[in-house]
Amino acid sequence: MTSRRQLLKSAVLGGGAGVVAATALGSLGPEAAFGAAAPDVEPGAPDPDFAEGRIRSIKDNTLLVLGSNMVFHNIRVVDGTSxxxxxxxxxxxxxxxxxxxxxxxxxxxxVLAAESVWLNIVNIKGHVSNITSEKIHLDHKGQEVLCHRVAGKSIAVYSDAPPSADLSLLRVGQHVQILGAWRPDTNEVDIATVFSPH
Amino acid sequence: MARSQPTDPPIDLQAAVRGEVSWFCCGTAWGPCSSTGKGACGTCNSGNLQHAWPNTSDACWAITRPDSCGFALSRRTCGFQHRITALCSGTSVVTSIADCGPQTDLFCGERSCCGATCATDRIIDLTPAAYSRIASLSTGLRPCEISTP
Known part of the structure; x- marks a missing residue:
């Protein structure tokens, strides 16, 4: 059976049929894509199938990304990329x-043929130093991060309770984890999920 | 107050242990991660297959205090390898210790589930490269099983 990884590779190398095949898998996305076998990499070593950095330019379906370690990556987005x-x-x-x-x-x-690309994603922990109706002020390692509630997007997960759009149970002084999207070149984040232990 | 490790046998020496796994950034990075640094071992990078462990030293243990949530995790130092298996997908990754964390005591009692399969308390954090091998980064937190490779 052709693996998801093989299909993705063919989508980049070979054109039409491969792209169609990758798309036919449905989204190569989030949970489903992670069953795909990845090559062995020595624990502790850089993963060659992973990249991080900031987008310098976009040409056609390729992102030119400068890694924080100053290494450039060409990241190809195909039809099935999540x-x-x-x-x-x-x-x-x-x-x-x-x-x-x-x-x-x-x-x-x-070139990195992308299964998944997460733009501006951050996952930070800290103490809630203030809460308003629109923002959570998070003390993250001594630095304030302004976390914006986004209507229709932001949710809270209180331990194993079902996700809720109600963020009013959060309290000043408690510790939380905030998954969100960074607003580039600011100390501000749009909230996707707040994880609260209670 | 004097803090010391419990004398009971660490549970992760007896069998695989279940808990929550999240991800964190380290090394050179962008955004709120830009000031994070290379972690307690001095080797941590977001693109490497690495993890943080709550008991890498006395100083680390004094911060993370997994015992306050009932975990007697054993001392494992920089470079030690664990296998982390996501209970949602069954996929696993082997990573090595590069930092101290997570701060288990601040999330005591927190529980994550995949259907009826659940795990309680944060006992490991993966780098983005490692976490994204077993789950989407957008999930943020997942139940997992930790063992030695």
């Missing part, structure tokens, strides 16, 4: 300056 920016999104929402993490298949020419 993109996230505060939630599932489309390729046209990617912007120069966005930070990203990407996972996919490294091609022989060094």
């Amino acid at each position: 993109l996230w920016k505060l939630g599932p999104t489309s390729f046209d929402q990617a912007r120069p300056g966005d930070g990203l993490y990407a996972r996919g298949v490294r091609m022989p020419d060094g």
